[in-house]
Amino acid sequence: MTKDIAVIGIGTTGFRATTPDLSYRELTYEAAKKAYMDAGVEPKQIGAFVATSEDFCEGYSIADEYSPDQLGAVLKSIYTVPGDFIQSMASGVMMLKSGLYDIVAVQGLSKASNMITKPYLTDxxxxxxxxxxxxxxxxxxxxxxxxxxxxxxxxxxxxxxxxxxxxxxxxxxxxxxxxxxxxxxxxxxxxxxxxxxxxxxxxSPYSDGAVVIVMATAETALSLSDKPIWxxxxxxxxxxxxxxxxxxxxxxxxxxxxxxxxxxxxxxxxxxxxxxxxxxxxxxxxxxxxxxxxxxxxxxxxxxxxxxxxxxxxxxxxxxxxxxxxxxxxxxxxxxxxxxxxxxxxxxxxxxxxxxxxxxxxxxxxxxxxxxxxxxxxxxxx
Known part of the structure; x- marks a missing residue:
């Protein structure tokens, strides 16, 4: 597992206290679209996807089932890490280093404004x-x-x-x-x-927002991006x-x-x-x-x-x-x-x-x- 890995695309909605005009799906879609444009790839070129979500925070059981559509990951390899985004990123890095895929996308989301009783959820x-x-x-x-x-x-x-x-x-x-x-x-x-x-x-106060990054192996990264971040x-x-x-x-x-x-x-x-x-x-x-x-x-x-x-x-x-x-x-x-x-x-x-x-x-x-x-x-x- 010695392959070099780079971030070739980033996308975000930005972060604000409340987003009444956007659903959590729309937040993910906006971030994903920007990340793919930044990387110069289409969803069909991405081998696997890692979503980051916690059912308690999302308010839905098995919340990751709602991820494929807005990520362009339908009928693709996708799974969820109910932890932090960097843990999901680590999973993506391992996928790429293993040689299973050349391009992987990682998604993270917060719709904290939907949560009325955050302290009770923490309990x-x-x-x-x-x-x-x-x-x-x-x-x-x-x-x-x-x-x-x-x-x-x-x-x-x-x-x-x-x-x-x-x-x-x-x-x-x-x-x-x-x-x-x-x-x-x-x-x-x-x-x-x-x-x-x-x-x-x-x-710190809470914010809503989403982030999607696209990562690739070195050869693929250098062919797609003139500014890879390793x-x-x-x-x-x-x-x-x-x-x-x-x-x-x-x-x-x-x-x-x-x-x-x-x-x-x-x-x-x-x-x-x-x-x-x-x-x-x-x-x-x-x-x-x-x-x-x-x-x-x-x-x-x-x-x-x-x-x-x-x-x-x-x-x-x-x-x-x-x-x-x-x-x-x-x-x-x-x-x-x-x-x-x-x-x-x-x-x-x-x-x-x-x-x-x-x-x-x-x-x-x-x-x-x-x-x-x-x-x-x-x-x-x-």
Whole structure:
């Protein structure tokens, strides 16, 4: 399994708080059409499709049965990963490396605005004996983790608030983002408390949207695209689902997924070999926790780097130049898709006002959200 794999097409609807004018099928169709046009392929040329969906989020049993029509995948090989987009991407990479197919498409979707009772759905992922009967809002889990992370690393709430300020500002110049705004540090710190020390503005809002990417083996990619983005490494890990036995201060899943991706990519010094990152920040502290888990800085250093401006678009290690989940929105199982999309745009030089200079390698990292400890990492180069 030594074949090189490249992303040759990307398509998205963009991301906004609500899409009353579009069904979830229409969102997928729009993203797929744009991705196929970008790749210069017809659906009939694609050998296999991977859909990303979770029945609880979609509101339909066996939701993937609704994927073939809008993807152009009728009577083709298609299956669903009920996880994150980067996990689906990993499945597509393995399909291509195995030699089964030359071209594979991967789809991710969020229609979060259809979900009236998201916290109750999250409760179904909790242990039915020990945790669910507590009947607490699921954000208390994030509050507990944030509290432990700040305590063990010496990170301040100000550093977490600066993540919010930075990412919301970045989103203002990203036309695909739906939650950009200009905030002050004090305004974020003074926002209503949800579960100490987690406040309302530490939590990313939800967005609707879809992403489709087209990947191909090297020979096919070079024949179809003059700007292939190479998948150098990919990794994914699930830690324990139990609240009682996990590490509350460290994102062990992110560290192990990154190590898997680094090994595949041949990366030995992440800080010097990776130019920028798009990482999961559903909660402000998660950006800092993930930066440290990815070995891009030492434990307790991420907050200091953020306060010093090192993670700004103009900094030495740009983090979430797209605006991240805090600025783009939390898009459920499609979160990793947004990360991949924006890494590809940066490496192509197509990120508009948020374009970074002289970048050749980017990292995308996703976390599946509460109450999981599941993460995935992909490393891409131009």
């Amino acid at each position: 179904f992922a909790l242990d039915p004996i020990y945790n669910r009967p507590l009947k607490e809002h699921s954000d208390y889990i994030a509050g507990m983790e944030m509290n432990r992370y700040l305590y063990e690393t010496g990170t301040s709430r100000e550093a977490c608030a600066q993540v919010v300020v930075k990412n919301k500002r970045n989103a203002m110049t990203n036309p695909l983002a739906g939650h950009g705004c200009e905030l002050t540090l004090d305004y974020v710190l003074d926002s209503p408390m949800v579960s100490y020390p987690l406040s309302e503005l530490d939590i 998948v150098r490494g990919i990794g994914w890990i699930s830690d324990t689902p139990g609240l009682e036995t996990r590490d509350w201060a460290k994102a062990v899943y992110a560290q192990m997924a990154a190590d898997m991706a680094y090994k595949m990519a041949g990366i030995r010094s992440p800080r010097s070999e990776i130019d920028f990152v798009e990482i999961s920040d559903e909660f402000s502290y998660k950006e800092l926790q993930h930066l440290e888990a990815l070995r891009l800085c030492s434990p307790g250093e991420a907050g200091l780097l953020t306060l010093e401006g090192a993670t700004e678009i103009t900094g030495e290690l740009p983090v979430n130049p797209s605006g991240g989940c805090l600025g783009v929105g939390s898009i459920l199982e499609c979160t990793g898709g947004q990360k991949i999309l924006d890494v590809v745009l940066q490496l192509r030089g197509e990120a508009g006002k948020n374009q970074l200079q002289d970048v050749s390698t980017g990292l995308a990292m996703s976390w599946r959200g509460l109450p999981t400890t599941t993460g995935a990492v992909a490393i891409l180069s131009n």
